[in-house]
Amino acid sequence: DSGVTQTPKHLITATGQRVTLRCSPRSGDLSVYWYQQSLDQGLQFLIQYYNGEERAKGNILERFSAQQFPDLHSELNLSSLELGDSALYFCASSTGGREPSYEQYFGPGTRLTVT
Protein backbone atom coordinates (compact mmCIF):
# COMPACT_ATOMS: atom_id res chain seq x y z
CA ASP A 1 0.00 0.00 0.00
CA SER A 2 1.60 3.26 -1.19
CA GLY A 3 -0.46 5.49 1.10
CA VAL A 4 -1.97 7.36 -1.85
CA THR A 5 -5.72 6.89 -2.20
CA GLN A 6 -7.89 7.44 -5.23
CA THR A 7 -11.64 7.35 -5.66
CA PRO A 8 -13.56 6.01 -7.37
CA LYS A 9 -11.80 2.83 -8.47
CA HIS A 10 -13.99 2.46 -11.54
CA LEU A 11 -16.14 4.95 -13.40
CA ILE A 12 -18.39 4.32 -16.37
CA THR A 13 -20.01 7.27 -18.05
CA ALA A 14 -21.33 8.45 -21.39
CA THR A 15 -19.80 10.72 -23.98
CA GLY A 16 -20.31 14.40 -23.30
CA GLN A 17 -20.50 13.95 -19.55
CA ARG A 18 -18.27 15.40 -16.83
CA VAL A 19 -16.56 13.45 -14.05
CA THR A 20 -14.35 14.23 -11.07
CA LEU A 21 -11.54 11.99 -9.89
CA ARG A 22 -10.24 12.41 -6.37
CA CYS A 23 -6.80 11.81 -4.89
CA SER A 24 -5.45 11.98 -1.35
CA PRO A 25 -1.64 12.06 -1.19
CA ARG A 26 0.52 10.30 1.38
CA SER A 27 0.57 12.01 4.74
CA GLY A 28 3.04 14.91 4.58
CA ASP A 29 3.40 14.93 0.79
CA LEU A 30 2.96 18.36 -0.77
CA SER A 31 3.26 17.44 -4.46
CA VAL A 32 0.50 15.71 -6.39
CA TYR A 33 0.81 14.52 -9.97
CA TRP A 34 -1.81 13.22 -12.37
CA TYR A 35 -0.94 10.71 -15.10
CA GLN A 36 -3.03 9.06 -17.78
CA GLN A 37 -2.35 5.51 -18.95
CA SER A 38 -3.91 4.45 -22.24
CA LEU A 39 -3.09 1.64 -24.64
CA ASP A 40 -2.00 3.90 -27.47
CA GLN A 41 -0.29 6.73 -25.52
CA GLY A 42 1.23 4.80 -22.63
CA LEU A 43 1.81 6.61 -19.33
CA GLN A 44 1.63 10.36 -19.81
CA PHE A 45 2.04 13.17 -17.32
CA LEU A 46 -0.94 15.51 -17.17
CA ILE A 47 -0.41 18.08 -14.42
CA GLN A 48 1.35 18.68 -11.11
CA TYR A 49 0.37 20.66 -8.05
CA TYR A 50 2.65 21.66 -5.23
CA ASN A 51 1.15 22.89 -1.97
CA GLY A 52 -1.97 24.16 -3.68
CA GLU A 53 -0.38 25.76 -6.72
CA GLU A 54 0.03 24.47 -10.24
CA ARG A 55 3.69 23.56 -10.74
CA ALA A 56 3.96 21.86 -14.12
CA LYS A 57 1.70 21.02 -17.03
CA GLY A 58 2.06 18.15 -19.44
CA ASN A 59 -0.18 16.80 -22.15
CA ILE A 60 -3.41 17.88 -20.52
CA LEU A 61 -6.37 18.68 -22.73
CA GLU A 62 -8.25 21.96 -22.30
CA ARG A 63 -11.34 19.93 -21.38
CA PHE A 64 -9.44 18.68 -18.32
CA SER A 65 -8.65 20.70 -15.23
CA ALA A 66 -7.36 20.03 -11.76
CA GLN A 67 -6.89 21.67 -8.41
CA GLN A 68 -5.28 20.97 -5.07
CA PHE A 69 -7.14 21.96 -1.95
CA PRO A 70 -5.80 23.35 1.38
CA ASP A 71 -5.91 19.86 2.90
CA LEU A 72 -3.67 18.80 -0.04
CA HIS A 73 -6.11 16.43 -1.67
CA SER A 74 -6.51 16.93 -5.39
CA GLU A 75 -9.29 16.56 -7.93
CA LEU A 76 -9.04 16.02 -11.66
CA ASN A 77 -12.07 17.20 -13.61
CA LEU A 78 -12.73 15.75 -17.05
CA SER A 79 -15.49 17.32 -19.11
CA SER A 80 -17.12 16.83 -22.52
CA LEU A 81 -15.87 13.28 -22.37
CA GLU A 82 -14.98 11.43 -25.53
CA LEU A 83 -14.46 7.73 -26.17
CA GLY A 84 -10.73 8.37 -26.39
CA ASP A 85 -10.64 9.60 -22.80
CA SER A 86 -11.17 6.03 -21.60
CA ALA A 87 -8.01 5.24 -19.65
CA LEU A 88 -6.50 4.51 -16.27
CA TYR A 89 -5.85 7.75 -14.39
CA PHE A 90 -3.16 7.69 -11.74
CA CYS A 91 -2.41 10.11 -9.00
CA ALA A 92 1.06 10.16 -7.45
CA SER A 93 2.58 12.12 -4.61
CA SER A 94 6.03 13.10 -3.39
CA THR A 95 7.21 15.09 -0.43
CA GLY A 96 8.45 18.42 -1.79
CA GLY A 97 9.31 19.84 1.56
CA ARG A 98 12.68 21.26 2.54
CA GLU A 99 14.24 18.03 1.39
CA PRO A 100 13.61 17.43 -2.30
CA SER A 101 12.09 14.09 -3.12
CA TYR A 102 12.37 12.26 -6.36
CA GLU A 103 10.36 9.11 -5.85
CA GLN A 104 6.71 9.35 -6.66
CA TYR A 105 4.31 6.96 -5.00
CA PHE A 106 1.28 6.05 -7.02
CA GLY A 107 -2.30 5.44 -6.03
CA PRO A 108 -4.24 2.42 -7.30
CA GLY A 109 -5.72 4.42 -10.18
CA THR A 110 -9.21 5.20 -11.43
CA ARG A 111 -10.32 3.27 -14.49
CA LEU A 112 -12.54 5.51 -16.60
CA THR A 113 -14.70 3.98 -19.32
CA VAL A 114 -16.55 6.33 -21.64
CA THR A 115 -19.36 4.67 -23.61
Next chain:
Amino acid sequence: AQKVTQAQTEISVVEKEDVTLDCVYETRDTTYYLFWYKQPPSGELVFLIRRNSFDEQNEISGRYSWNFQKSTSSFNFTITASQVVDSAVYFCALSESRGGNTPLVFGKGTRLSVIA
Protein backbone atom coordinates in the same frame (compact mmCIF):
# COMPACT_ATOMS: atom_id res chain seq x y z
CA ALA B 1 13.45 16.88 -24.76
CA GLN B 2 13.58 13.85 -22.53
CA LYS B 3 12.80 10.41 -23.88
CA VAL B 4 12.86 6.86 -22.55
CA THR B 5 12.96 3.87 -24.86
CA GLN B 6 12.16 0.33 -23.82
CA ALA B 7 12.67 -1.58 -27.04
CA GLN B 8 11.41 -4.90 -25.69
CA THR B 9 7.63 -4.86 -25.80
CA GLU B 10 7.13 -8.36 -24.43
CA ILE B 11 9.44 -10.98 -22.97
CA SER B 12 8.53 -14.50 -21.99
CA VAL B 13 10.81 -16.68 -19.86
CA VAL B 14 10.58 -19.95 -18.01
CA GLU B 15 10.72 -19.82 -14.24
CA LYS B 16 14.26 -19.69 -12.77
CA GLU B 17 15.70 -18.13 -15.90
CA ASP B 18 17.50 -14.78 -15.65
CA VAL B 19 16.04 -11.92 -17.66
CA THR B 20 17.27 -8.42 -18.47
CA LEU B 21 14.96 -5.54 -19.32
CA ASP B 22 16.56 -2.81 -21.37
CA CYS B 23 16.12 0.93 -20.94
CA VAL B 24 17.76 3.68 -22.98
CA TYR B 25 17.19 7.32 -22.20
CA GLU B 26 17.80 10.73 -23.75
CA THR B 27 18.22 13.98 -21.88
CA ARG B 28 20.16 17.21 -22.19
CA ASP B 29 20.34 17.62 -18.44
CA THR B 30 23.57 16.85 -16.65
CA THR B 31 21.70 16.00 -13.48
CA TYR B 32 18.76 13.65 -13.77
CA TYR B 33 17.11 10.69 -12.10
CA LEU B 34 16.19 7.28 -13.40
CA PHE B 35 13.53 4.97 -12.04
CA TRP B 36 12.00 1.56 -12.48
CA TYR B 37 8.38 0.84 -11.63
CA LYS B 38 6.50 -2.44 -11.68
CA GLN B 39 2.86 -2.75 -12.70
CA PRO B 40 1.48 -6.19 -11.75
CA PRO B 41 -1.79 -7.49 -13.21
CA SER B 42 -3.70 -5.78 -10.39
CA GLY B 43 -2.78 -2.47 -12.01
CA GLU B 44 -1.00 -0.41 -9.37
CA LEU B 45 2.42 1.11 -10.03
CA VAL B 46 5.05 0.00 -7.56
CA PHE B 47 8.28 1.96 -7.12
CA LEU B 48 11.38 -0.25 -7.39
CA ILE B 49 14.46 1.95 -7.57
CA ARG B 50 15.79 5.47 -8.12
CA ARG B 51 19.24 6.31 -9.43
CA ASN B 52 20.80 9.74 -9.86
CA SER B 53 23.07 10.63 -12.74
CA PHE B 54 26.14 10.98 -10.54
CA ASP B 55 25.94 7.49 -9.15
CA GLU B 56 26.92 4.82 -11.65
CA GLN B 57 27.39 2.14 -9.05
CA ASN B 58 25.36 -0.96 -9.81
CA GLU B 59 22.72 -1.88 -7.28
CA ILE B 60 21.49 -5.25 -6.13
CA SER B 61 18.39 -5.92 -4.10
CA GLY B 62 17.70 -9.60 -3.62
CA ARG B 63 17.04 -11.10 -7.05
CA TYR B 64 16.90 -7.66 -8.66
CA SER B 65 19.90 -5.77 -9.97
CA TRP B 66 20.33 -2.61 -11.98
CA ASN B 67 23.14 -1.60 -14.32
CA PHE B 68 23.50 2.13 -15.02
CA GLN B 69 25.90 3.11 -17.79
CA LYS B 70 26.09 6.80 -18.60
CA SER B 71 28.35 6.16 -21.60
CA THR B 72 25.55 4.30 -23.35
CA SER B 73 22.65 6.16 -21.68
CA SER B 74 21.26 2.89 -20.41
CA PHE B 75 19.72 1.75 -17.16
CA ASN B 76 19.04 -1.97 -17.47
CA PHE B 77 17.21 -4.15 -14.98
CA THR B 78 18.00 -7.81 -14.40
CA ILE B 79 15.88 -10.31 -12.53
CA THR B 80 17.81 -13.39 -11.46
CA ALA B 81 16.06 -16.74 -11.06
CA SER B 82 12.73 -15.32 -12.20
CA GLN B 83 9.51 -16.36 -10.50
CA VAL B 84 5.89 -16.36 -11.63
CA VAL B 85 5.22 -13.44 -9.27
CA ASP B 86 7.62 -11.35 -11.35
CA SER B 87 5.09 -11.37 -14.19
CA ALA B 88 4.19 -7.73 -14.71
CA VAL B 89 4.76 -4.72 -16.92
CA TYR B 90 7.96 -2.91 -16.01
CA PHE B 91 8.42 0.77 -16.72
CA CYS B 92 11.62 2.75 -16.86
CA ALA B 93 11.25 6.49 -16.19
CA LEU B 94 13.35 9.65 -16.18
CA SER B 95 13.04 12.98 -14.42
CA GLU B 96 15.16 16.08 -14.54
CA SER B 97 16.63 17.48 -11.37
CA ARG B 98 15.25 21.00 -10.87
CA GLY B 99 15.50 20.49 -7.14
CA GLY B 100 13.34 17.40 -7.09
CA ASN B 101 9.61 16.90 -7.40
CA THR B 102 9.50 16.93 -11.17
CA PRO B 103 7.24 14.91 -13.45
CA LEU B 104 8.31 11.52 -14.74
CA VAL B 105 8.77 10.64 -18.38
CA PHE B 106 7.97 6.96 -18.85
CA GLY B 107 9.00 4.43 -21.44
CA LYS B 108 6.30 2.32 -23.10
CA GLY B 109 6.97 -0.56 -20.73
CA THR B 110 8.08 -4.17 -21.12
CA ARG B 111 5.58 -6.92 -20.36
CA LEU B 112 7.34 -9.82 -18.67
CA SER B 113 5.65 -13.21 -18.51
CA VAL B 114 7.26 -15.84 -16.34
CA ILE B 115 5.97 -19.31 -17.11
CA ALA B 116 6.01 -22.05 -14.50
